[in-house]
Amino acid sequence: MTSLPMTEQVQRMVLAMPVAQTLQLRFVNVAPGEVTLELPVTDAFSFRPGQLQATAVFAAADFAAVAAAGTLLPPGWVNATIDTSLKIVAPAAGALLRSRGRVLSAARLLTVCAADVFAVDEQGRETLCATLLATARNVDTAARAPAAVQ
Template sequence: MTPADPAFRDRVATAFAAQGFARTLGARLVSVEPGRCEIDCMFHDGLTQHHGMFHAGVLTTLADNACGFAAMSLLPPGGEVLSVEFKISFLRPGAGVAAVARGEVLKPGRTLTTCRADVHMRDASGRETLAATMLATMMAAAPEARGANPATGARDIPAAPGTRRIAAPP
């Protein structure tokens, strides 16, 4: 797939860096290629469900981000994405020293982009096992005014070079 914006890597990196929740998880943007994105996250006690493994919500967040940024990599300059919906199936327990999500675009579109992502558990020796798989719909957000949380007045994220602020979704 051919990116419409040669600066797509910077655009994705800036959006990723602006996510307070990615910082909270300790998630790391590993790589972005046209139509692809990899994100990983080390296991720690703050990410567990009630059996001491990765919470399903952590794996889902990583997969959602991997899909969203895979979609964003193909958008024209200033293009941003919103998650319309996704479905995730959990195949094996979330037991590993790290979780790795790899997202890819199945079908790009001007408005909607359909993506999939696999989430693997990585053990101490680096071996990976498939733990979850996602199918997601992402929507290109009109780059108009990037809104702060209107209900809280939460500090707005400075727009990255080459991006404009986006309006509220659907």
């Protein structure tokens, strides 16, 4: 069995998560160390018509940042968020959110990553609405597999 490139594996893993499906996340760009994703502004996640709650903004930022970190992992490794700080700087109002994640520092066990989230209006104009700094824990799944029972 051939393994998928990490960029493709990250997309599949994220899009398999129920919360990603519910938010209707869509990958726009995936490259080593960077990810751009979008999600529509929907009434289900809005506290006012056309303006998303902070929870959806956080999810867009977290998914983009930690997915970017995941693209640099070796085969057999996965990652998870262990710490974040989100700063909202403008309303998340418009047609969609576009989140650009990037890696700031990658090491064996921890990766520091970030994302900027933009509210995109019907004409495609972007307004920065949030920025996130995160730390992801990298885990070797082979090393954590249970030993075979004899």
